[in-house]
Amino acid sequence: MKAPPGSPARAWWDWKYVRWLLELNLRAVRARAYVRVVATGREIMWLLWEVLLPFMATAAYVFIYRALNAPPAYLGFVILGGAMTAFWMNVLWAMASQFYWERYSGQLELFFASPASLMAILLGMSAGGMFMTSVRAIGVLVLGSMVFRVEYAVAHPWLLAYTFLVTLWALYGLGMLLASVFLLYGREAWHTSNLLQEPVYLVSGFYFPVRALGFWVAAGATVIPLTLGLDAMRQLAFGGSPWAIAPDAVGLFPPGYEATALTGMAVLFIGAAYKALGRMMWAAKVAGTLALKH
Amino acid sequence: MSTSETRFQVDHRPRPAGLAIRTENLSRVFQVRRSRKWPRGRRVVALDGVNLEVAEGELFGLLGPNGAGKTTLIKILSTLLLPTSGRAFVSGIDVARDPFGVKQRINIVSGGESGGYGILSVRESLWMFSQLYGVSNRIALDRIDRMLKLVGLEDDAGTLISKLSTGMRQKMNFVRGFLSDPDVLFLDEPTLGLDVTTARTLRKFVREWMAERPGRTVLLTTHYMAEADELCDRVAIIDRGRILACDTPASLKRQIARQAVLRLEVSSSDGAGLSQADLARLKDQPGVREVAARWRPEAGRTVLTAILEADGAIPGLVGGLSGLGLVVHSLAKEEPTLEDVFVKLVGRTLAEDTPTNNGDHDSRNGTLPGDGPEVGVGGAGDGEAAAGGGAADESAAR
Ligand SMILES: Nc1ncnc2c1ncn2[C@@H]1O[C@H](COP(=O)(O)OP(=O)(O)O)[C@@H](O)[C@H]1O
Ligand SMILES: [Mg+2]
Numbered sequence: 262m263k264a265p266p267g268s269p270a271r272a273w274w275d276w277k278y279v280r281w282l283l284e285l286n287l288r289a290v291r292a293r294a295y296v297r298v299v300a301t302g303r304e305i306m307w308l309l310w311e312v313l314l315p316f317m318a319t320a321a322y323v324f325i326y327r328a329l330n331a332p333p334a335y336l337g338f339v340i341l342g343g344a345m346t347a348f349w350m351n352v353l354w355a356m357a358s359q360f361y362w363e364r365y366s367g368q369l370e371l372f373f374a375s376p377a378s379l380m381a382i383l384l385g386m387s388a389g390g391m392f393m394t395s396v397r398a399i400g401v402l403v404l405g406s407m408v409f410r411v412e413y414a415v416a417h418p419w420l421l422a423y424t425f426l427v428t429l430w431a432l433y434g435l436g437m438l439l440a441s442v443f444l445l446y447g448r449e450a451w452h453t454s455n456l457l458q459e460p461v462y463l464v465s466g467f468y469f470p471v472r473a474l475g476f477w478v479a480a481g482a483t484v485i486p487l488t489l490g491l492d493a494m495r496q497l498a499f500g501g502s503p504w505a506i507a508p509d510a511v512g513l514f515p516p517g518y519e520a521t522a523l524t525g526m527a528v529l530f531i532g533a534a535y536k537a538l539g540r541m542m543w544a545a546k547v548a549g550t551l552a553l554k555h
Numbered sequence: 556m557s558t559s560e561t562r563f564q565v566d567h568r569p570r571p572a573g574l575a576i577r578t579e580n581l582s583r584v585f586q587v588r589r590s591r592k593w594p595r596g597r598r599v600v601a602l603d604g605v606n607l608e609v610a611e612g613e614l615f616g617l618l619g620p621n622g623a624g625k626t627t628l629i630k631i632l633s634t635l636l637l638p639t640s641g642r643a644f645v646s647g648i649d650v651a652r653d654p655f656g657v658k659q660r661i662n663i664v665s666g667g668e669s670g671g672y673g674i675l676s677v678r679e680s681l682w683m684f685s686q687l688y689g690v691s692n693r694i695a696l697d698r699i700d701r702m703l704k705l706v707g708l709e710d711d712a713g714t715l716i717s718k719l720s721t722g723m724r725q726k727m728n729f730v731r732g733f734l735s736d737p738d739v740l741f742l743d744e745p746t747l748g749l750d751v752t753t754a755r756t757l758r759k760f761v762r763e764w765m766a767e768r769p770g771r772t773v774l775l776t777t778h779y780m781a782e783a784d785e786l787c788d789r790v791a792i793i794d795r796g797r798i799l800a801c802d803t804p805a806s807l808k809r810q811i812a813r814q815a816v817l818r819l820e821v822s823s824s825d826g827a828g829l830s831q832a833d834l835a836r837l838k839d840q841p842g843v844r845e846v847a848a849r850w851r852p853e854a855g856r857t858v859l860t861a862i863l864e865a866d867g868a869i870p871g872l873v874g875g876l877s878g879l880g881l882v883v884h885s886l887a888k889e890e891p892t893l894e895d896v897f898v899k900l901v902g903r904t905l906a907e908d909t910p911t912n913n914g915d916h917d918s919r920n921g922t923l924p925g926d927g928p929e930v931g932v933g934g935a936g937d938g939e940a941a942a943g944g945g946a947a948d949e950s951a952a953r
Contacts, residue, residue, distance in 0.1 A: 285689035292686035300674045368670035374633050375687035376658040382687075546637045549585055549630075 289377035293385025294392070297355075301393035311347065312400035319343030319405055334499045337413065340405035341498060344398040345491055348432055349461060351394040353454045356436030359386060360444050370552050379542065380535055383440060387433035414500040420520060421497040427523045428490025434530030435486060441537035444545070461485055472511040479513050486526050493519035574647065575739050575772035576609035576632060581641035582796075583627050601627040603796035604641070609789075611738075612769050614761070616787030617776040618893060622909035624796040625776035626665070629741045632774070633663045645739055661739045662688075664732035666725060666747030673717030677708065677727050680716055681734060688735035695734060702730045705760050722753050729757055733764060742775040746782060758786050778905050780893040792897055795909055799900045808891045814844060815863040816895045820884040821876060822856045829857055833879050837861070840875045842868025847904045856884065862899050 273279065301308060322339045363369040372382050405411070415421055443453065472479055472492075482488040493516035501507030503517035513519070545551045583602040589595065601624045609615040617625045630636035631643055634654035642649060648656040671680050678699055685695035703709045706726045711719070719727065725748075732740055742761070746754035765771050777783050783790045784804045791801040800807060823829075828850045837846045837859075844862040851858055861872055866888075876883055889895075897905055 281689070288686040288689055292683040295679070296672050296675060296683060299679065300672075303674050363670075366670045367665075367668055370635055371663075371668075371670055371684065372687065374635055374658060374661070374663050375684070376655060376689070377687040546635065549583075549636050551630075551635050 285376060286378050286381040289375075289381035290385040290388060293382050294389035295385075297386065297389025297393050301396060308397065308400075311397045312404065315343045315346050315397075315401050316404050318346070319401065320408075323405075323409055333411075336409050337406075337411040337499055338495050340402060340409065340411055341495055342491060343405060344402040345487060345494075347394045347397045347401065348391075348429065349487055350458070351390045352432055352436035352439075353458055355390050356383075356386060356433060357439035357443055357457075358454050360440045364444065364551065365553055367552055373542065373551060379538055383437045383534065383538070386440075387430075387437060390436075391429050391433060413498050415498055416500060417497055417503060420503055420516065421494060424490060424493045424497060424516065424520045424523065427520060427527055428486055428494070431486030431490070431523045431527040431530060434527050434534060437534035438530050438537055441534055441541050444541045461487070472513050476513070483513075483522070486523055486530075489513075489519045489523055489526075492516075493523070573611050574608055574644070575611045575613065576607065576615070576643075576645055576774060577647075578605050578607045578628075578632075578643045579641050581605040581607075581628070581631065581643050582639050583624075583631060583636065584639045601796050602631070602638070605793075605796070605798055607791060607798060607801070609772060609774060611772055612765070614765055614773045614775065614786060614788045616783040616790040617774065617793050618778065618780060618783040618790050618897065618905070619776075619793035620778050620903070620905045620907055620909050623778075623793045624909075625793060626743055627796070628793075629663065629665075629743050629774065629776060632657075632739075633661055633741055634658060660737060661741065662732045662735050662737040663741040663743070664729055664745055665743035666745050666749075667743075668725070668728045671716045671724070671727070674715060676713045676715055677703070677719070677723075678712040681727065681731055684731050685734040690735055698734050698736075699730070702733055702760075705763075706730060706756055722749055725749060726753065726757070729760075738770065739772045739774065742773060744776055744778070746777070746779065754782070758782065761786065780897070780905055784893050790893065792893075792900060794897075794901045800896065804893060807893060807896045811862060811891045811895055811899050814891075814899075815866050815869070816889050816891045817859075817861040817863060817869065817872070818885075818887045818889050819859040819861065819876070820854075820856050820886075821859060821881040822884065823879075823881050829859075829879075829881075836879065837872065837875050840868070840871045843872055843875075845898050845902050846872075847898045847902065847907075849904050849906060860895060860898050860904065862895060 319339055319342070322343075323336050326335045326339065360369060363372065372379060406413075474482070479488070479492075492513045495501075496507040496512040496516045499507065501512065501516055503520075504515050506512040506515050514522075542551075581602055582600070582604055585599040585601055587593065587597050587599055603624075605624075605628060607628075617628065619625055627636065631638050632645055632650060634650050634657050637651055642651070644650065645657045646660050648660075650657050672683075675683065678696075681699045681703075682692075682695055685699070690698075700709070700712065703712050706729065708723060708726050708730070711723060714723075716724065716727070725745075729742075729745055732742065745761075746757055749757070761773060761775070765773060775782075775787065787804065789801065789803050790807060792799045792807070800810075821829075829848050834846055834848060837843060842864045844864060846859060846861045849858045849860075863869065863872065869886075873883060873886070894905055897903075
């Protein structure tokens with residue numbers, strides 16, 4: 262939080278203080294994540310629905326590709342993309358517009374009045390969202406792979422796992438940034454979320470390799486971490502190696518580079534979210550807009 | 556609970572001994588955005604040079620009608636809002652300069668709150684909030700169970716929030732404020748819209764909690780005069796962002812003890828309430844200090860509160876009433892209440908909203924023509940009971 266000049270210097274070299282601060286914020290992260298994890302468990306019907314919907318969308322593309330006699334690896338691409346759509350939806354609906362909702366319900370003030378950092382709240386929301394969405398994504402992946410008998414050829418499982426995780430953090434970092442920025446726009450946040458959903462499906466290549474859009478469009482779309490993440494994961498899931506573009510996978514860049522870029526993006530987005538959050542909150546304190554009702 | 560358990564103290568700067576809250580000339584102006592009614596936007600002076608001192612261990616009440624500036628003051632003290640000018644200190648810490656230091660020592664509950672995630676149970680939700688204050692699980696769960704019992708919610712600890720009634724929800728929110736064992740607790744109209752029994756339970760809870768550990772301080776706002784009277788050690792009367800009086804309830808009431816407080820029930824033949832002009836004419840009667848009216852639609856009558864210099868002015872007042880064509884149904888001389896003190900200071904009842912003070916005029920007394928609430932529409936403030944909706948539970952937000 263940006264404080265005005267004159268704030269007492271805190272003892273950052275005092276380990277006891279730092280440990281206390283860490284513990285406080287880790288508790289906040291866990292508590293906020295818990296809400297989402299519990300939500301997953303309590304709404305089993307929802308879960309079913311959210312596995313089935315993306316699965317059916319995916320299936321439609323599978324049939325198109327089959328009709329077009331596309332190479333078999335394409336089926337795998339589609340299913341991987343279908344599994345990842347769940348994350349994008351989660352970032353838009355449960356991250357980007359979340360603070361707007363929390364402000365609407367008065368919860369944002371309660372978070373803000375507590376000594377825990379709002380960043381911890383955002384991190385908790387992310388961690389919980391990742392967990393609950395992973396359950397869905399894995400559902401789609403397993404279901405799709407079984408139904409359409411996709412065979413994977415993973416030569417570098419650790420790089421694949423790393424790419425997956427860092428894609429998520431970059432993606433949720435973007436969600437955290439949007440959450441702070443959307444606070445400014447209030448009701449328009451909702452419309453923006455709506456607006457962003459479909460185009461991103463297209464340019465991130467959920468249902469086809471992004472390379473198919475042409476190199477420059479694809480390269481432009483890499484601002485959204487999903488594009489690079491999916492591209493790298495597709496290559497790695499079908500025999501790709503870290504430092505060369507897999508010939509069959511129609512990759513954009515070698516997966517190793519993409520994973521490196523994603524790491525940078527994750528750091529960048531989360532850092533930017535922290536900055537933006539400080540700004541927004543300061544502005545809200547000045548203008549008196551932390552709550553809607555007064 | 557030992558202090559080190561829930562908060563870390565690095566800040567050992569000297570502070571004025573024994574003061575939990577202090578404000579110096581605190582003011583807050585809101586710039587309200589353009590709207591149809593106010594095409595050029597407008598300034599609202601929510602707080603206007605407030606000077607307040609609340610001692611550690613005190614249960615301090617802020618009594619004032621809707622729009623008086625109570626919530627604004629609490630928001631500044633709880634670091635949710637910055638003052639436009641002036642300074643405020645909580646536990647000796649400047650709220651604008653070191654909000655983090657303040658946040659470690661306070662908690663806040665407001666009666667109108669509708670937060671909470673619908674898919675969590677009462678216990679889970681309370682646990683979640685305790686974590687934001689760094690309270691360990693064992694202590695948190697222990698406190699939750701103990702406090703739920705005290706407010707009579709123990710059987711609903713496992714109930715999902717989405718299934719709670721408004722009153723239960725409010726009790727839960729209330730408990731939330733105590734979980735971090737704050738040094739200073741802000742209660743913003745905690746009993747708003749609650750039934751009498753529940754409100755009484757919560758008041759008892761506050762008093763017991765304060766007695767448990769000396770040094771705990773509560774700042775409570777209310778527009779119920781009985782609440783301020785019963786509960787608070789000292790009361791500040793606030794209207795239009797200004798503190799008009801500040802003393803113990805007994806002393807405040809003593810101010811007008813020499814005067815006569817009359818309660819009259821009147822009705823007119825046409826069934827309408829009293830107009831602003833009628834009230835002004837009554838106030839012009841000799842010996843009449845203030846007259847305020849509250850319309851009771853269910854009875855078709857108006858309840859008048861009149862403050863007279865002395866009993867001798869009663870016949871004049873009654874004469875004035877019949878001169879206006881009003882029938883007097885009952886007349887009683889009463890012990891002064893805090894509401895009467897308010898009426899004397901402001902010329903309105905607590906049930907009437909504060910007319911907006913947009914800084915362009917400065918008429919301290921009475922209602923602005925065409926701006927404020929009409930006389931005879933009393934009780935507007937009481938209808939604003941907690942909304943309960945809880946739009947942002949996880950399922951709605953997804
Ligand atoms: N965030 C805000 N933006 C604009 N005006 C506000 C805001 N908060 C409060 N006000 C105005 O300030 C005045 C005091 O409000 P408030 O402090 O909520 O009064 P109370 O709590 O005593 O009912 C009212 O006129 C209200 O409309
Ligand atoms: Mg209020």
